[in-house]
Every structure is written in structure tokens, then in C-alpha cells.
Amino acid sequence: MTNQTQEAKKYDIGEIQGALYGPGIMGLKGAFSREFAAKLGEEINELYAEALQREGGAVGRGPKRHYVEIHPEDISGFVELVTHPWLQTVCESVLGPDYKIVEIGFDVPNPGAVNQPWHRDFPAPDDTTRGRRLNSLAFNMTTVDVEEDMGPFEIAPGTQWDDGSEFEHEMFPPKENYERYEAKAQQKMPKMGDIAVRSALTIHRGTTNHSDKSRPVLVLGVDAPTANNHERHDLQVTKEFYKTLPEDLKRHLHCRLVDELEVIVQGHSIEGLMMGEA
Template identity: 75%
Template sequence: MLADNRNPNRNTMDAELVKEKAAASTTYDVAQIMGALYGDGILGLKGAFSREWAQQLGDDLAVLYEEALKRPGGAIGRGPKRHYVEIHPEDIRGFVELATHPWVTAVCEAVLGPEYKIVEIGFDVPNPGAVDQPWHRDFPAPEDTIVGRRLNSLAFNLTTVDVYENMGPFEIAPGTQWDLPVDFQHGMFPPKTNYPRYQERAQRKMPQMGDISVRSALTIHRGTANNSDKPRPALVLGVDAPTANNAERHDLQITRAFYATLPKTLKQHLTCRLVDELEPIVQGHTIEGLMMGEA
């Protein structure tokens, strides 16, 4: 059973949702949100969660990572010494707090509209020894962006550790979400002749525990070499506008028992498969071009 929860009457909202939207709109500046994501393609919020909350998330991801490494296909390579693991929302204790955070909802509504859908949750782990990734997008740019110049998906990221320069920080080339994919391999990997432009623009992000960021996954980016002796896990929450189709790449599952405990205002933003028992996720979005690292 797929829980899409589209409201048949788009002009009506319950009182709880109206109150939530009003609170978010008065707390966060929609113009700033739109300007950042349509401009640089990335935006952050310092101290969105407590360090204790981030540590709890880190503890949960460590267990999930160990389990995934033991399961065939559980951890997908994203380059040497790097993995991505797709998980179930109820695998972490802080899912509801994350998905209903006022800044998260404000950003989603501003950029994606009131009918946005959460379609993915997982985490990346660049381990010690990980090398520079090639510059890339996470998936090909859709027609909405290439022709309509609209963003129809977002990726939220939360670190579970304090990030320092030698830990392989995330690097992004601001403004490149609008680059046309001319000569991009698979629509995702730009030619190396573009690299000097990206390197000139490049910004390395070194968030601390409790910080959250959001970006367009189309903005050209890469993970850098992890020369430390520590892994750098980061949670990923993927969200779509109604015109996007990224749910097809993922398998968001929620048990009926857990789903029943969720607030109504969250349920309407989930595109998920309701199950009696969680099933191992078969990863549907491999990125073969990342496997060798940057040549």
C-alpha cells in the first residue's frame, strides 16, 4: 500500500496545519530561503538541534551502518572508502523532530510548495582514506529546471560529528544548479573542462553537530578526501515537489504501527509504502560514476 495522502480539496486545511504554516512563515524569511536556494543553491541553519540530539542520531547511524555492511547490497559504494545507506524513518529516534522542524517545513513550502513530499532518508559515510569525488550532480536535471528554471527537489543534510578540514568536507560550486548539462555523462558528470570554474567557485562546508543544511542536489558538488582517522557520517533527507519523480528511485517504508503514531501534518507529506514489517531496502539509485573517485 502506497500512502500518498494527497488532499482532494487543495483549498482547505485543518486548523492545526494553518497554525503550523503561520508559525513557520513568521519565524523564517521566505525571501532569504528562496534567494539562497535559487542563488547559491545551498542554505544552512546553525544549531537547529542540540548536540545531544545529533549524538543520538550518530549512535543510531553507527548501528545501521554496521548492519548494512553485513547485508548484501545494504551499503552502496559512492567511491573508494565511501558508502550510502538508505534507511527506514523509524530506524532513527529523531525522525519526527527532523521532518516537522519549523525551518524544514518553511524551506519545503517556500521552494517546493505546500504539497511537498518526503521521499528518501539515508546517510553518507566518507571513511578515512576516502578520496576526492569527481564533480557531479546527484541525478540528471529535470525539465522543470532546464526549461522552467524551477527547483522541484531538495536534499537536507545533518552531520553527526563536528567537521574539520581534514575530514573530507562537502564541497559545492554555488550557482551551478542552473548549468545546462552540455556534454555531461549520464546527465550528472560534467566534462573536466568545467572543473576550473567549479574550483574557482568552490566552498567547503564544515558544519558542527546540531547544524542542518539544505541544497539543490543539482548544484555541482563533491566529497573531498578524508585524510583524518575518523568517518564523517551525514544524514540525508530527500524532498520532492509534486512534479518530481525521485520517489521512483527509493523505497520509503513505514510500518502501519509507526505510521499511526505520526502527526497528521506529517502524514500528508509522506510518499511511502505501508508495511506490517520493515523489509530490507533494495537501493534503486546507484551512481556508477563515483566508484573510482576523481582521476
Template identity: 60%
Template sequence: MNFANFRGPGMAYDVADIMGGLYGEGIIACEGAFAHDWVERLGADIATLFAEARERPGGVLARGPNRYYVEIHPERVHGFLDLVTHPWVVAVCQAVLGPDYKVVEAGFDIPGPGAMRQPWHRDFAAPPETLVGRRLNSLAFNITTVDVTDDMGPLEIAPGTQWDAWPGADPMFPPPALAPRYEARRQRKLPQMGDISARSALTIHRGTENRSARARPVFVLGVDAPDARNADKHDLQLSADFHARLPDAVRRHLACRVVDRLTPVVQAHTIEGLLMGSKG
């Protein structure tokens, strides 16, 4: 399956294709979902928010050397409504997570120049719904703000590994003995501005070395099925005014706090195993 296995917007999306991609390889994408000027504005917003976050204690989370994650308030980026109402995003959420899915996370990753290769990992421990029930109950959508090239530390993913289990070991980091499996299956993803990807965060993956002189910012949207608990790791906040201006069809899909005044997000999902990067 190619990275861009759907083209849009403005076309019908087949549920079997969506399910087959996410239950099979664990990642699918929509090529050319947004125009370049839309992505450029998103990138400018991310740059502003990153600069602000670095000025306050605890504003950014390290994900390895010169690699950062920042959780944000959705209304601080242009186009949030465009993203959560995009026909492909809605179709994917409904197909995999059901009609009562909830957006639980908005943020961005920035692997800067000099970011090291990460160890193979998944973003959180696989829940019983997946390991026992064989069902995906969460998804991560990614939107790159730059055209990714091979030297910019692109994502590598090991297709089909969202179902892997290794009882008794760290639930997020596979034992070293499994490394040959992931090396043999690895695919490097080079998305372009305007593309959206959707993946199971349980599919084994890693960021690679950023050997370029440019950062590779990527926006992250986390979405849960009703029985998932990833909202506990995040603090999605919307101001009362912004929340009131959203369509009812969007508000019902947000797992958020509605507040009179936005406060800095205290991100609770530190991943200790990523802090040093990988030498192997």
C-alpha cells in the same frame, strides 16, 4: 553567504531569504537547529544501522573508496519526527517546493578514513522543470553527526551551478572542460553538530579526501515537489504502527509504502561515476 545563514529554532524564516539562497548559491543552512545530545543519538543510530547494513548483501552502496550510502527506514532513527516538523525544514520545503511537498528519501552517507576526492557531479540528471522551466522541484537536507574539520573530507560546492547544462554529455558529470569554472567557485563547508543544511542536489559538488582517522556520517532527507520523480529511485517504508502514530500533518507529506513488516531497502540509485574517486 555564510554556511549558517539562519539561526534557530524559534524564529520566523523569510521566504525571500530562503528562495534567494537556494535559487542563487544553491545551498542554505540553519545553525544550531538541534542540541548536541539529539545529534549524538542520531549518530549512534546511524552507527548501528551501518553495522547491520554491512552484514547483509547489498546493504550498502559504494560512492567511491571507503565512502558509502545506506537508505534506511525512518522509524529506525530517533528524531525523525523532530526533523520533518522542524520549523526551518517546513519553511524551506513550503517556500521552494510548495504546500504539497513529499519526503521521498531517508538515509545517510559515510565518508570513512581514506575516502578519496570525488569528481565534480550532481546527484541526478537535471529535469526539464529546472533546465527549461528554471524551477527547483527537489531538495536535499543534510545533518552532520560530527563537528566537521578540514581533514575529514568535507563537502565542496560550486555555488550557482544548479542551472548549468552541458547537452550531449553525461547529465550528472560535467565535461572536464568545465572543471576550471567549478574550481574557481568552490566553497568548502564545515558544518557543526546541530546544523541543518538544505541544497539543490543539482548544484555541482564533491566530497573531498578524508585524511583524518574518523568517519564523517551525515543524515540525508530527500524532499520533492509534487511533479518530481525522485521517489522512483527510493523505497521509503514505514510500518503500519509507526505510520498510524504520526500526526496527519506529517503523513500527508510522506511518499512511502506502509507495510506490516519492514524489509531491507534495495537502493536503486547507484552512481557509477563515483566508484573510483577522482585523481584530478
């Protein structure tokens, strides 16, 4: 039995399923070292600066907010991240043994970012609305210690099951729902090294960043075989990098093998976030 297999056995599948099917979010404190998070932060800062110089390199997620999709080999810790036993256990417990990694990127709320409208990241699929199953997960890892004035991520637990058929674009609930979300809202203030997972259908928003610091967070999207979120993304891996990957990881990558990495054309712009909360 490998050390990773032994560590995976520490995690309670019932607790994982209960958290994601109940509140819709859970986290693991200290999953990685602060040094790992700091290195990730340095790499994201460089990638962000490059993306801002390139037309279409960063997609707006509201005033003073951007999302940038990247390549797995853009960050040095990709393999360590996606082979963490907790992450693997969560994916297998909720999405099944044939889960696929379909997206990697990062979100940066800068100083001056305002409250986003309450939203989910995409319309709920039939698996969820009819089958009451979650077929995708989003993992988030902060590269800074989040403080109250930095615009923490805010989520309304349990709302992944809300009927979104009458939402604008099936993603943006009407203003009359806001009072309920605000009554349920939880703000998350993770530290460097922590990792969280959520259903992207759980109603959430980024809040106002009153500080003079940005709050970068890595985003990893994972699908069950029945999901189609890969259609919104373009996960690329060079053939040389692919050769270096563990065999068990290769089968979990929904990627395009290329000789040289190509510039990513962002395929998931969320126009409803551009103006911030009305």
C-alpha cells in the same frame, strides 16, 4: 497559533528562495541540540555496521565511501527532524505546500576517502532546464563536528543552472569544467546540530578524508509534486508507526505502508563515483 507556527514566521521566505535559487545551498546553525545529533550519530553507526554485513546493504559512493538508505522509524528523531519549522518552511517556500518526503539515508566518507568527481546527484528535470524551477531538495545533517582534514563537502555555488545535456549521464561534467568549479568552490564544515539544504543539481563533491575519523551525514530527500525521485527509492513505514505520526506529517510522506519493514533494495547507484576523481 502554535509554537511551531510562530517559529516558522521567523524565517524569511525571500531569503530562502534567494539562497536556493542563487547559490543553491543554505544552512541553519544550531537547529537541533548536540545531544540530538549525538543520538542520531549512535543510531547511524549501528545501522551502518549492520548494512556492511548485509549483501547490498551499503552502496559505494567512491573508495571508502558508502550510502545507506534507511527507514524513517530506524531513527528515534525522525518526527522531530521533519517537523522542524525551518525545514517545513524551506520545503513550502521552494517546493510548494504539497511537498513529499521521498528518501532518508546517510552517507559515510571514511578515512581514506578521496576526492569524488564533480557531479550532480541526478539529471536536471524539465522543470529546471525549461521552467527554471527547482522541484527537489536535499537536506543534510552532520553527526560530527566537521574539521578541515575530514573530507568536507564541497560545492560550486550557482551551478544548479548549468546545462548538463553534454555531461556524462547528464550528471558528470567534463574535466575542462573543473577549473571553474574549483574557482567557485566552498567547503562546508558544519557542527553537530546544524542542518543544511541544497539543490542536488548544484555541482558538488566530497573531498579527501585525511583524518582517522569518519564523517557520517544524514540525507533527507524532498520532492515537489512534479518530481519523480521517489522512483529511485523505497520509503517504507509500518502501519503501526504511521498511526503515531502527526496528521500534517502523514500527507507529506510518499511512502509504502507495510506490516513489517522490508530490506531496502538500493535503487540509486551512482556508478560514476566509484573510482573517485581521475
